[in-house]
Amino acid sequence: MVTIKDVAQAAGVAPSTVSYVLSGSRKISDATRAAVQAAVDELGYHPNAGARSLRSTRTGVLALALPLPARGYLPVGGRFMYGLSEAAGQLGYLVLLVTPPGEEDPDAGLERAARSRFADAAVIMGVQMEDPRIDAMRALDFPVALIGRPADESAAPWTDLDWDEAALVAVRALHEAGHKRVCYLATVEEDVRARRSYSVRGIRGAERAAAGLGTSVDVCHSTGDPAELFGRLDARLDSAEAPTAFAVQHPAAIPGILRHLAARGIEVPRDVSLVAVGSFPEDLGGLDVTRVELPVARMSAAVTRLAADAVEAAAPGTPAGGATPHTLIAPHLIRGATVAPAP
């Protein structure tokens, strides 16, 4: 293994000088710098991560706390892992995955990562309105940034799509097309039950939209079981007051829903209109759905920035800065081919 001593010897300087050249925290003569740089390149030197973090209390790693994938695979989780890894790389961080070890103690993995200093900060996914992980990390004085807007918005830095507004935008698009009876298909019920922020806010947005617009909005919870989901849709469609439009906050289910509707002889948008809430493009297989997309790349960049800032803010000697920052992203309706005037 190549150490700083090897580089120092090769360059004819002291190890501390190599360190200063690499960190840039001291003025170094051009000759010395060039000699050190040459030795570094020559030997392929990379500072030992363990030694560096032991000494400097910086690891260059962000821990990503994943939600329990118990209810099956979450496409959105995978998408965020990519986005985060990329955004983090841009800021010089690596991303460490932290999965909950079991049902009974959902933040044991995260707590271990924090206490053992595997990372400088945690990025929390699948944020709940009242998320115990936030308090757990605060108790450890461990910096966090959230993908998701908690009930207490000053609890920690966060970024999110404005889900209340997204649901409103979707319902309004249907309302403006003349639909009087809209079914809001919310996230899977496990998410509703866990009070995930996007679930709660999406539903709330739909209810507010109903109240504000005078449209009848029937909120229905989705499920990962397609047969069960189609049963719920059928119950709605067979009722006396059948909806003429759906707003769907479960993008992974949309291809299946469209197939199911087609099998029932229902054509979209001729017979029924549909808007997706919080979809991402890769989901839809080229299907031109009217939608509000989840801005994964922007959210990944934002949360990485917030996490990096939280690391700086937690450093000793930093003044206890004012308000807790956040990045709220306004929804943007993309008009596709799945909304038509109400029959």
Add this chain to the structure above:
Amino acid sequence: MVTIKDVAQAAGVAPSTVSYVLSGSRKISDATRAAVQAAVDELGYHPNAGARSLRSTRTGVLALALPLPARGYLPVGGRFMYGLSEAAGQLGYLVLLVTPPGEEDPDAGLERAARSRFADAAVIMGVQMEDPRIDAMRALDFPVALIGRPADESAAPWTDLDWDEAALVAVRALHEAGHKRVCYLATVEEDVRARRSYSVRGIRGAERAAAGLGTSVDVCHSTGDPAELFGRLDARLDSAEAPTAFAVQHPAAIPGILRHLAARGIEVPRDVSLVAVGSFPEDLGGLDVTRVELPVARMSAAVTRLAADAVEAAAPGTPAGGATPHTLIAPHLIRGATVAPAP
């Protein structure tokens, strides 16, 4: 921060004794062990990861080298990240994501992770038939395990679905249903061009199946652009020798393909049969496709095991063990509702 000294003091023993209790590498009296354990629990002590790795040259981390997500998001990548994080946790490892920093140097991130000892071993995804990352890691004496079967099967430990066989099984199912003209829709062309192992082997399996069974198999490359893909399918369907069946090694595209066929008035399986090669259940939105699934959980467990074993094998004092191990998983056809006798 709680250190081993704090624990030692609280328990009234020497720091080294605490270390031995935690590692279990020395006989300790019950009384001492209990006192140490109580102090550990009381103080919430977790050993500092940097210090531990500096001293022991073990990090407890596996680096996951992701393929470039340049052509858009790969659902399968996300699925493996979950699977790996879970399997690794079971063996006491955490997973660090390593994304290629840019096009020009696809293993710079991995090389840095290895040289800086951020991890004990690398798990490589999106393995190419001749993968430069394998040689790069070998040059550093850094243990690896592959998700994908390289051309040189003794280059490194690997696990994979038997893709040759999977394509054969799929084509044979269609052959047995009487289909004489099968179109094998291979992976996206970027994967073919990069000579990803699953691409090359899937195509090879299809070609062998054709030769062995006497079925005409037309190999066609998929693409992430749905419009372009549908164009390619149309060209086949409009030709004089139109296929009566498809074997599709691009599961994410299947919902779109089925919709496109339906729009052309082609009903599956009445008019055209279809088998998915390497799908995973979450992909299909409840669609009962005849398929060979990608065993993500088994592969994740296998590659983690291989990586952990490679770490042990690389430890000084370990005899240079014999053959390079691998875990080849036989394909298994799941009969769904998308294959019918040829018209």
Add this chain to the structure above:
DNA sequence: CTGAAAGCGCTTACAG
């Protein structure tokens, strides 16, 4: 059965 001591590879005040 337990402890005192060396040292892993860095960074950063301290000194010149």
Add this chain to the structure above:
DNA sequence: CTGAAAGCGCTTACAG
């Protein structure tokens, strides 16, 4: 502009 030295928190031979 550069160097010598201390020390981060552990693990593990060495000693008893």
